[in-house]
Amino acid sequence: MRSSIRTAAVTAIAVSALLMTGCSADTTGGDSGPVELTYWAWAPNLDKVADIWNESHPDIQVTVNKQDGGDPAITKLLTAIKAGSGAPDMIQAEYQKIPTLVGSDALADLSEYGADDLEGNFPSGAWNSVTLGGDAVYSIPQDTGPMLAYYRTDILSQYGLTVPTTWDEYADTARAxxxxxxxxxxxxxxxxxxxxxxxxxxxxxxxxxxxxxxxxGVDIDKEATQQVASYWGALVEEGVIDNKPMYTPEWNAGLNDGSQAGWVSSVWGPGVLAGNAADTQGKWTAAEVPQWTAGEATNGNWGGSSTAVTTQSKHPKEALEFITWLNTDAEAIQALVDNAGIYPADTKAAAEALTESPEFFSNQADFYTVAAAAASAVNPFTYGPNVNVAFSAYNDEFAKAADAKTQSAFVSAVTNMQKITTDDLKKSGFNVK
Structure with missing residues (x-):
């Protein structure tokens, strides 16, 4: 699997002149002094977490270089890989960016240093994202974003409604x-x-x-995605679900005044609600997202990132030692929760670190029990080397569909996404099935 991924990716990189040979790995330290590692990341306060490591590991010292965000950091890394120098030892990488980085020969395969022994620490969906479904290990999961649904239970109770457990129930509740x-x-x-x-x-x-x-292969225009698009398009056409974008002033106002009485989101939702609708604290409940079939337990992921070692690092073994500690050690996980506000990917460590509900959900003692169930149910999902193109196509095509407010327009948007994404892969020189 590993060679297949690289072969497919390298074909395109050769055409676009993105692939350059990285520095050869050297797992030995310098002649004197500690091994010095650099870590590019954008999550807040990671330097405070690294300080804990540095204090107890004088022979391996880590410096965190704060980046502006996910995409700028990735672009900066690819530039360094192309130049053959200037890349850090480690980088924070969102899951959807890993195929692009692998295709650019930017990430080291950590399996040769024993990283595959960590598989049992993480949900299968997260591990699949860092291995691309193969034997190579390109990154170690740090945090995940299992989807959750949030509801204003005070409003639902006012009208005799309950939290839906299936998408059919969700539609009926929305109508009512x-x-x-x-x-x-x-x-x-x-x-x-x-x-x-x-x-x-x-x-x-x-x-x-x-x-x-x-x-x-590009498999966007398939039954599962069409089902989701058709479902939401029908509700928008019927007028029982809003179609305003999230994170706008109008949407924020709706969270406050109750016109937005629910939000299908992710485990990090409490922070958004607390920041945008503080006065509604105690009026919401978190639940697993509705199921397509009653009694099933499936979920998706929205958000999260991992820690990877770059191919230019001269100390991949020591870098793996640090990122293993960072993402699996109980003290490190607690520090990540306290300082960076993440939802840890490590299943056991998350349970040990997250013993109290978020302040905004202090009324719901089982918040992290619900979150853990949601995290364990995430389905595998393969990202491709042009995820940016597919996501841009979504924004363009579904903006048109949202304006049209018809179910058929939503379905057509998926078909258009498929064509745009496939055409881009072919244009970039990839072998496309």
Missing amino acids: LHAADPTKYLGTFSANDAGWFAGLAQQAGASWWSIDGDAW
Whole structure:
């Protein structure tokens, strides 16, 4: 599997002149002094976590270089890889960026240093994302974003409604709520959040890319994604679900005044709610997202990142030692929770570190029990080397569909995403199945 991924990716990189030979690895330290490692990351306060490591590991010292964010850091890394110098030893990498980085020969395969022994620490969906479904280990999961649904239970109770457990129930509840009070919606379809929609498709069983030998496949326009698009398009056409984008002033106001009485989101939702609708604290409940089939337990992921070692690092073994500690050690995980506010990917460490509900959900003692169940149910999902193109296509095509407010427009948007993504892969020189 590993050679197939690299063969498919390198074909395109050769055409686009992105692939340059990295520095050869050297796992030995210098003649004197500690091994010095650099770590590019954007999560807050990671330097405080690294300080804990540095204090107890004088022979391996880590310096965190704060980056502006996910995409700028990745672009900066690819520039350094192309130049053959200037890359850090380690980088924080979102899961959807890993195929692009692997295709650019930017990430070291950590399996030769024993990283595959860590598989049991993480949910299968997270591990699949860092291995691309093969034997190589390109990164170690740090945090995940299992999807959760949030509801204003005070509003639901006012109209005799309950938290839905299936998507059929969600639709019925949305209809009943909007009929009882036309100013209120159970949620919104956001045409500018491709990661959100990808997570919903993932829950339905979709995987937007696939690998077959030396060829990539694009599988966006398949039954699972069409099912999700058709479902939301029908609710928008019916008028019982809103279609304003998330994170706008209007949407924020809706969280405060109750016109947005629900939000299908992720485990990091409490921070958004606390920041945008502080006065509604205690009025929300978190639940697993509705299921397509009653009694099943499937989920998608929206967000999260990992820690990778670059091919230019001269100390990959020591770098792996640090990132193993960072993402699996109980003290490190607690520090990540306290300082960076993450939801840890390590299943056991997360349970030990997250013993109290987020302050905004102090009324719900089982918040992290619900979150753990959601995390364990995440389906595998393969990202491709042009995820940026697919996500951009989502924004463009679903913006048109949201304006049209018809179910057929939502379905057509998926078909258009498929064509745009496939055409881009071929244009970039990839072998496309």
